[in-house]
Amino acid sequence: MTDSLKSKSTVIVGGGFVGLFTALHLNHRHYQNPIILIDSQERFVFKPLLYEYLTVEMEDEQVLPRYQELLKGSKVTFIQDKATNIDLQQHRVELASGLHYDYQYLVLGVGSLQGYFGTEGAKQYAFPFRTREDAVSLGQHLQSCLQQATLVKNPTQRQALLTVAVVGAGPSGVEMAATLADLLPSWYAKLGGNIDDIRIVLVNHGEEILKGDINAHLQETALKALQSRTVPVELLLGVKVNTVSTDCLEYQSKDQKAQILTQTTIWTAGTATNPLINNLPIPAEHRDKHGLPLVTSTLQLPDFPDVFAAGDCAIVQDKSLPPVAQVAYQQGAGIADNLIALSQGKEPAPVKVNLRGTLMKLGLGNGVANLFNKLQINGKTGDLIRNATYLEMLPTPVHNFKATTEWLTDEIFHRYHQPQPQLKSRTSIARNQRRSDNAFTIKVAGIFLGLSLLTGLVWAFRTTQPPRQPQPTQEQFNK
Numbered sequence: 001m002t003d004s005l006k007s008k009s010t011v012i013v014g015g016g017f018v019g020l021f022t023a024l025h026l027n028h029r030h031y032q033n034p035i036i037l038i039d040s041q042e043r044f045v046f047k048p049l050l051y052e053y054l055t056v057e058m059e060d061e062q063v064l065p066r067y068q069e070l071l072k073g074s075k076v077t078f079i080q081d082k083a084t085n086i087d088l089q090q091h092r093v094e095l096a097s098g099l100h101y102d103y104q105y106l107v108l109g110v111g112s113l114q115g116y117f118g119t120e121g122a123k124q125y126a127f128p129f130r131t132r133e134d135a136v137s138l139g140q141h142l143q144s145c146l147q148q149a150t151l152v153k154n155p156t157q158r159q160a161l162l163t164v165a166v167v168g169a170g171p172s173g174v175e176m177a178a179t180l181a182d183l184l185p186s187w188y189a190k191l192g193g194n195i196d197d198i199r200i201v202l203v204n205h206g207e208e209i210l211k212g213d214i215n216a217h218l219q220e221t222a223l224k225a226l227q228s229r230t231v232p233v234e235l236l237l238g239v240k241v242n243t244v245s246t247d248c249l250e251y252q253s254k255d256q257k258a259q260i261l262t263q264t265t266i267w268t269a270g271t272a273t274n275p276l277i278n279n280l281p282i283p284a285e286h287r288d289k290h291g292l293p294l295v296t297s298t299l300q301l302p303d304f305p306d307v308f309a310a311g312d313c314a315i316v317q318d319k320s321l322p323p324v325a326q327v328a329y330q331q332g333a334g335i336a337d338n339l340i341a342l343s344q345g346k347e348p349a350p351v352k353v354n355l356r357g358t359l360m361k362l363g364l365g366n367g368v369a370n371l372f373n374k375l376q377i378n379g380k381t382g383d384l385i386r387n388a389t390y391l392e393m394l395p396t397p398v399h400n401f402k403a404t405t406e407w408l409t410d411e412i413f414h415r416y417h418q419p420q421p422q423l424k425s426r427t428s429i430a431r432n433q434r435r436s437d438n439a440f441t442i443k444v445a446g447i448f449l450g451l452s453l454l455t456g457l458v459w460a461f462r463t464t465q466p467p468r469q470p471q472p473t474q475e476q477f478n479k
């Protein structure tokens with residue numbers, strides 16, 4: 001046996017929903033071997049709440065907690081570094097810093113990257129939305145466009161500054177378009193601009209929004225929500241984007257070419273495989289058509305059973321699971337179970353995943369919660385349930401408790417005791433006028449209904465989680 005094979009460490013590459021939750025479960029269950037978690041970033045990204053970070057509805061520590069803080073007091077060693085190569089034969093992870101870590105078991109949870117279908121200019125000029133840096137740079141760019149629009153005299157130039165094209169009408173594109181259709185008018189109004197000049201265009205290759213996604217059954221609700229934002233979202237469906245540049249998006253609709261003058265194209269369509277995964281010596285027959293490795297039901301690589309892979313960077317053989325956070329974090333818990341089983345000389349077991357319904361943000365303070373595909377709750381209450389459910393999922397009980405409390409306090413005592421001025425585009429004034437008389441009553445009722453549903457929901461979600469393993473007694477632990 002070589003030196004590297006003597007290592008007892010379990011190395012986890014990628015601290016997303018798979019990696020972080022594997023590490024936390026292992027720590028929680030007093031796993032005996034060293035646990036090393038490697039991520040290129042300083043902070044965990046709670047992607048479903050990244051919109052709330054952009055809109056400043058939530059803070060850094062809620063959406064982007066630091067690994068050091070999340071893992072404080074645990075036995076997990078966090079290394080901030082980028083894995084550049086994995087030697088599956090030598091059991092070695094090589095890092096950008098030149099260091100390397102040898103493992104007994106390896107967990108791969110490196111997620112996916114933004115894909116662009118080879119569209120000219122898209123990678124250079126469109127904004128992706130997956131990381132903290134993406135959210136910061138998009139936020140700064142949008143603020144700057146709105147500021148410039150208040151100063152520019154040329155109407156064509158101003159329109160390009162005030163137009164946003166969101167490419168991809170999957171859940172991320174729909175959530176982004178709906179959010180911006182409320183957010184940008186509120187920012188622009190503060191600058192004294194006319195909010196009716198703002199255009200949000202949702203561009204999609206297919207004829208339908210959310211097609212083929214686990215949220216497909218929310219299509220009608222989402223369409224209604226997109227139309228009833230402060231500025232209604234324009235839909236441009238069944239078109240192919242040809243090129244993206246700094247001030248224009250060119251597309252093809254049937255035989256005709258056309259363009260949208262815009263300084264902001266946000267790209268949410270498609271994914272690409274992480275190069276670390278692409279470079280693994282795994283034969284084509286053990287990969288799917290996108291190059292993702294196929295893993296067994298126990299989430300191990302068939303030819304390398306000491307390597308687990310899950311979440312957005314792997315595909316479970318003969319099973320169709322959507323690339324979503326609720327799958328990834330349950331798989332993280334399942335990998336921890338299997339690592340513990342292996343350390344006790346037992347066989348790893350198939351990892352079960354329960355899909356518990358879907359949640360979508362459909363504007364500022366507006367959302368939809370589809371619970372177990374049985375009950376659908378829209379509007380403010382849907383948004384309350386969505387936020388509370390995600391905050392409940394945030395790692396570590398201390399953090400979780402703090403984030404939930406802060407959010408609820410803010411939601412109830414800040415927002416509703418100091419109501420924000422309502423923004424209305426001219427086209428929506430009449431519609432909103434009818435609603436505004438009842439708005440306060442609805443909001444108060446929504447909060448109470450939301451809180452009672454929320455309690456029930458959190459209970460329901462918790463009870464469907466795989467049962468927690470009994471904690472070892474001190475005596476067992478000392479053995």
Ligand SMILES: Cc1cc2nc3c(=O)[nH]c(=O)nc-3n(C[C@H](O)[C@H](O)[C@H](O)COP(=O)(O)OP(=O)(O)OC[C@H]3O[C@@H](n4cnc5c(N)ncnc54)[C@H](O)[C@@H]3O)c2cc1C
Nearest residue numbers: 014016017018040047048083110111311312323324325328
């Ligand atoms: C904007 C957005 C909104 C979303 N909303 C929802 C939602 O509402 N509900 C839902 O269920 N899902 C949602 N998703 C999908 C969900 O976030 C993903 O399915 C989930 O994050 C996948 O988890 P993962 O652990 O596989 O990967 P990730 O969470 O992406 O984590 C991968 C980690 O690996 C690290 N990494 C990558 N390469 C390396 C390397 N070479 N070395 C070291 N570290 C590396 C990254 O820094 C990252 O921390 C959303 C995704 C996006 C982008």
